[in-house]
Amino acid sequence: xxxxxxxxxxxxxxxxxxxxxxxxxxxxxxxxxxxxxxxxxxxxxxxxxxxxxxxxxxxxxxxxxxxxxxxxxxxxxxxxxxxxxxxxxxxxxxxxxxxxxxxxxxxxxxxxxxxxxxxxxxxxxxxxxxxxxxxxxxxxxxxxxxxxxxxxxxxxxxxxxxxxxxxxxxxxxxxxxxxxxxxxxxxxxxxxxxxxxxxxxxxxxxxxxxxxxxxxxxxxxxxxxxxxxxxxxxxxxxxxxxxxxxxxxx
Amino acid sequence: xxxxxxxxxxxxxxxxxxxxxxxxxxxxxxxxxxxxxxxxxxxxxxxxxxxxxxxxxxxxxxxxxxxxxxxxxxxxxxxxxxxxxxxxxxxxxxxxxxxxxxxxxxxxxxxxxxxxxxxxxxxxxxxxxxxxxxxxxxxxxxxxxxxxxxxxxxxxxxxxxxxxxxxxxxxxxxxxxxxxxxxxxxxxxxxxxxxxxxxxxxxxxxxxxxxxxxxxxxxxxxxxxxxxxxxxxxxxxxxxxxxxxxxxxxxxxxxxxxxxxxxxxxxxxxxxxxxxxxxxxxxxxxxxxxxxxxxxxxxxxxxxxxxxxxxxxxxxxxxxxxxxxxxxxxxxxxxx
Amino acid sequence: xxxxxxxxxxxxxxxxxxxxxxxxxxxxxxxxxxxxxxxxxxxxxxxxxxxxxxxxxxxxxxxxxxxxxxxxxxxxxxxxxxxxxxxxxxxxxxxxxxxxxxxxxxxxxxxxxxxxxxxxxxxxxxxxxxxxxxxxxxxxxxxxxxxxxxxxxxxxxxxxxxxxxxxxxxxxxxxxxxxxxxxxxxxxxxxxxxxxxxxxxxxxxxxxxxxxxxxxxxxxxxxxxxxxxxxxxxxxxxxxxxxxxxxxxxxxxxxxxxxxxxxxxxxxxxxxxxxxxxxxxxxxxxxxx
Ligand SMILES: Nc1ncnc2c1ncn2[C@@H]1O[C@H](COP(=O)(O)OP(=O)(O)O)[C@@H](O)[C@H]1O
Ligand SMILES: [Mg+2]
Numbered sequence: 001x002x003x004x005x006x007x008x009x010x011x012x013x014x015x016x017x018x019x020x021x022x023x024x025x026x027x028x029x030x031x032x033x034x035x036x037x038x039x040x041x042x043x044x045x046x047x048x049x050x051x052x053x054x055x056x057x058x059x060x061x062x063x064x065x066x067x068x069x070x071x072x073x074x075x076x077x078x079x080x081x082x083x084x085x086x087x088x089x090x091x092x093x094x095x096x097x098x099x100x101x102x103x104x105x106x107x108x109x110x111x112x113x114x115x116x117x118x119x120x121x122x123x124x125x126x127x128x129x130x131x132x133x134x135x136x137x138x139x140x141x142x143x144x145x146x147x148x149x150x151x152x153x154x155x156x157x158x159x160x161x162x163x164x165x166x167x168x169x170x171x172x173x174x175x176x177x178x179x180x181x182x183x184x185x186x187x188x189x190x191x192x193x194x195x196x197x198x199x200x201x202x203x204x205x206x207x208x209x210x211x212x213x214x215x216x217x218x219x220x221x222x223x224x225x226x227x228x229x230x231x232x233x234x235x236x237x238x239x240x241x242x243x244x245x246x247x248x249x250x
Numbered sequence: 251x252x253x254x255x256x257x258x259x260x261x262x263x264x265x266x267x268x269x270x271x272x273x274x275x276x277x278x279x280x281x282x283x284x285x286x287x288x289x290x291x292x293x294x295x296x297x298x299x300x301x302x303x304x305x306x307x308x309x310x311x312x313x314x315x316x317x318x319x320x321x322x323x324x325x326x327x328x329x330x331x332x333x334x335x336x337x338x339x340x341x342x343x344x345x346x347x348x349x350x351x352x353x354x355x356x357x358x359x360x361x362x363x364x365x366x367x368x369x370x371x372x373x374x375x376x377x378x379x380x381x382x383x384x385x386x387x388x389x390x391x392x393x394x395x396x397x398x399x400x401x402x403x404x405x406x407x408x409x410x411x412x413x414x415x416x417x418x419x420x421x422x423x424x425x426x427x428x429x430x431x432x433x434x435x436x437x438x439x440x441x442x443x444x445x446x447x448x449x450x451x452x453x454x455x456x457x458x459x460x461x462x463x464x465x466x467x468x469x470x471x472x473x474x475x476x477x478x479x480x481x482x483x484x485x486x487x488x489x490x491x492x493x494x495x496x497x498x499x500x501x502x503x504x505x506x507x508x509x510x511x512x513x514x515x516x517x518x519x520x521x522x523x524x525x526x527x528x529x530x531x532x533x534x535x536x537x538x539x540x541x542x543x544x545x546x547x548x549x550x551x552x553x554x555x556x557x558x559x560x561x562x563x564x565x566x567x568x569x570x571x572x573x574x575x576x577x578x579x580x581x582x583x584x585x586x
Numbered sequence: 587x588x589x590x591x592x593x594x595x596x597x598x599x600x601x602x603x604x605x606x607x608x609x610x611x612x613x614x615x616x617x618x619x620x621x622x623x624x625x626x627x628x629x630x631x632x633x634x635x636x637x638x639x640x641x642x643x644x645x646x647x648x649x650x651x652x653x654x655x656x657x658x659x660x661x662x663x664x665x666x667x668x669x670x671x672x673x674x675x676x677x678x679x680x681x682x683x684x685x686x687x688x689x690x691x692x693x694x695x696x697x698x699x700x701x702x703x704x705x706x707x708x709x710x711x712x713x714x715x716x717x718x719x720x721x722x723x724x725x726x727x728x729x730x731x732x733x734x735x736x737x738x739x740x741x742x743x744x745x746x747x748x749x750x751x752x753x754x755x756x757x758x759x760x761x762x763x764x765x766x767x768x769x770x771x772x773x774x775x776x777x778x779x780x781x782x783x784x785x786x787x788x789x790x791x792x793x794x795x796x797x798x799x800x801x802x803x804x805x806x807x808x809x810x811x812x813x814x815x816x817x818x819x820x821x822x823x824x825x826x827x828x829x830x831x832x833x834x835x836x837x838x839x840x841x842x843x844x845x846x847x848x849x850x851x852x853x854x855x856x857x858x859x860x861x862x863x864x865x866x867x868x869x870x871x872x873x874x875x
Contacts, residue, residue, distance in 0.1 A: 051452065052451075053448065053451075072451065072456070072458075073448075073451035073452055074450075074451045074452075074454045074455055074456045074457070075456075077451070077452060077453060077454035078454050082452070082453070083452055085448075085449065085452070089446050089448065089449035089452075090449070091441065091442050091445035091446060091449065091450075092445060093441070093445060094438075094441060094442070094445070098438060098441075101438060102438040102439065102441075102442045102450070102453060102455070103453040103454070105435040105438060105439065106453060106454035106455075109434075109435045111433070111434065111435070114435070150453055151452070151453065153453070154453050154454050307678075307679065307680065309679060309680060309683055309684075311687075356859060356862060356863050357862070359862070359863075360862060361679075362622075362679040362682075362683065363622035363679070363682070363683050364622075364817065364862070366683055367622070367813050367817070367858075368858070368859065368862050370810075371810075371855045371858045371859055372859065374810075374851070374855055375852065375855045375856065375859065378851055378852045378855070379852070382852075498691070501684070505680065505684060509680065539695040539696070539697075539698030539699040539802075540695075540699065541695075542691055542694070542695040543692060543695040543696055543699060545691065546688045546689070546691035546692035546695065547692060549684060549688035549691070550670075550685065550688045550689065550692065553674065553680075553681045553684055553685050553688065554670070554673055554674075554685075557677060557680065557681045
């Protein structure tokens with residue numbers, strides 16, 4: 001299987017703080033990988049490094065055979081990597097449809113084509129009923145849905161999702177898991193940052209654990225939940241892999 | 251977008267256009283026609299500003315730079331080289347576009363208030379430079395334009411109506427360009443940049459490039475206004491051509507009318523110029539300060555009570571009277 | 587040549603002290619309230635007119651009228667924050683920029699209506715007084731203004747570092763949410779910050795009066811200088827603003843001396859543009875936003 005994303009020795013400091021240290025991992029084409037770890041571990045920073053929002057101090061990011069370090073975020077999106085923000089950032093005064101159309105224009109500048117592609121993405125995340133609602137009037141959860149639809153409208157090959165399930169109830173998590181499963185079936189490669197362990201166990205075949213900016217473990221779900229260091233740093237002793245269990249973290 | 255224009259847009263545009271076209275034929279009072287010309291010109295400058303300041307929210311306070319460059323380019327070409335202002339007006343637009351590239355490269359690195367301050371500085375630097383260019387550009391004294399009588403080929407007319415129609419044509423051009431942009435991917439990209447640049451980059455918007463492009467268009471149009479104005483008043487000096495008031499008025503009419511809307515600058519200009527005309531007839535033109543005092547009071551009120559601009563007030567009223575019309579409103583996707 | 591240079595530097599430093607009062611005010615408001623006050627220069631203008639009318643009507647020395655101009659402008663600042671600025675804090679860039687911008691226009695033009703465009707000056711016994719050290723002349727009025735400006739800056743520094751209210755202000759400048767968690771009332775802190783900033787502008791006005799004419803547009807020069815100094819000195823950084831203001835004064839003065847009488851402003855603007863181009867975060871590090 002080919003590698004969609006290869007990260008090597010990625011580091012980023014903010015003043016004296018080492019937010020990401022010497023991080024390396026790879027994501028296979030079509031695979032779903034979870035990036036987990038306590039708050040402040042450097043997950044969001046890693047996303048920002050991969051997608052060009054921060055320039056890494058050292059290291060490289062290879063995606064689909066191309067070096068991404070030094071490219072601007074829009075170029076990286078053009079190469080097929082789309083992301084969501086941990087705190088959704090919709091274009092508040094645009095409608096849901098206009099938001100998603102703006103994403104769709106990346107691949108096609110025609111208004112009608114963009115509209116129909118946007119509608120497909122909106123339907124996919126289940127926001128069709130609110131197509132004409134200004135984004136600022138949406139609930140936080142709907143804003144995250146919108147952000148996913150907007151990212152999907154850019155027709156990515158790799159999707160980076162930053163805590164899209166935070167604050168969802170049990171049923172909504174199930175929905176989100178199903179959604180990600182559907183995307184994965186279509187062949188999309190996914191990197192997901194999440195605290196909801198139940199969801200991670202359901203979608204990810206491979207997990208990378210960060211703590212204090214460093215990778216402390218990597219492997220399949222079963223190995224990870226049994227890993228002593230992961231338990232110490234993140235999961236706590238209460239968590240055992242008897243999937244599907246409750247939400248262990250946060 | 252206002253709902254007036256959603257329900258039966260072309261009908262209303264046609265009515266407006268018809269009124270605008272016959273206005274100088276039925277009103278011959280030169281004082282009134284002069285006000286109409288000012289309205290058209292400043293609405294046009296406002297429309298040019300609005301493309302960048304309103305849609306992309308790059309709040310420039312230095313558009314006088316382009317107004318002045320347009321004015322000086324055509325005037326220098328006219329007086330020094332005898333070249334017709336019809337060519338000069340385009341040349342001025344091109345000079346403004348060229349100037350917008352380095353200015354944009356400098357200022358677009360900054361956001362919000364720093365961007366505004368930097369644009370003020372660029373316009374001021376240009377004004378100070380033109381004050382220094384005594385040999386070539388007449389320095390602080392400025393110059394009057396040669397009066398060639400009725401010379402349409404040199405953009406000089408005996409009748410005020412001719413200037414009126416020229417200004418109207420400029421405004422129509424500005425509105426048409428805005429209309430086209432608003433309904434294309436570019437309009438979506440501009441609003442996205444205005445709302446959140448980082449989020450726009452995340453979905454593949456080259457924010458630097460789109461800002462550069464809209465700045466080119468905005469600078470070009472503003473420069474056309476500069477040439478027109480100087481041809482109309484037959485006089486140029488740095489304090490007129492690069493006047494800070496031009497920069498202010500361009501932003502002001504858009505904000506009062508409604509930034510990021512097609513008709514906002516037009517509504518804003520009509521309101522402000524009507525106010526100013528009334529004030530002049532009450533106080534005479536000798537009282538410096540009255541007009542800008544009232545302008546700034548209007549601006550403060552709009553910001554505190556109606557930051558989206560007054561155009562919304564009109565559309566709300568219209569909607570209230572024609573509920574059925576609003577229910578039939580066609581979808582305009584860009585706006586909520 | 588050397589004497590001319592030294593004279594230009596001294597003149598620049600002395601006027602730079604006044605610029606410092608204005609830019610410290612701008613940077614204080616920016617640091618705490620996160621608003622760029624375009625009207626700061628107009629409050630200098632108000633300070634000048636207060637001193638002018640006290641001097642021309644009651645014969646009060648402009649330096650003495652500091653005791654009136656500063657408290658008056660402090661009160662205006664509190665009202666400004668409470669009734670106007672507070673209402674746009676949650677809104678975007680446009681209302682924030684154009685509220686204080688409109689205020690600047692408003693104050694300028696009201697002054698034009700009330701006081702006309704005439705230059706108003708106040709003659710004091712020390713207005714024309716000078717002394718010299720070697721070949722370099724010192725204008726007494728400017729020297730006094732400079733000394734008081736530095737004293738006020740030092741007092742502000744002590745206030746910010748030595749009092750609970752000052753510390754609360756710095757906390758709010760650094761992190762609003764954390765400051766609120768610590769039980770700091772942001773409204774009060776903001777009102778005091780704007781009040782203090784305007785009091786400094788008022789002080790600048792009174793200090794200028796013995797050697798500088800008052801007129802409605804006078805604030806423009808000072809606010810432009812302040813913007814340059816504030817950007818140079820890193821927005822929100824008070825010591826940076828002080829040092830940068832002195833530098834601006836010197837740069838302007840050197841420009842006037844060696845490039846031409848009308849070149850002071852060009853030098854200033856070019857410095858601003860160069861700063862923005864090469865050090866958009868200011869000379870003293872930190873953040874731009
Ligand atoms: N722009 C920044 N400037 C300074 N510190 C930052 C910045 N972004 C993140 N950090 C710090 O880096 C660390 C990692 O943060 P983050 O990547 O957001 O963690 P996570 O997403 O895993 O919760 C945190 O200590 C955070 O405070
Ligand atoms: Mg995070």
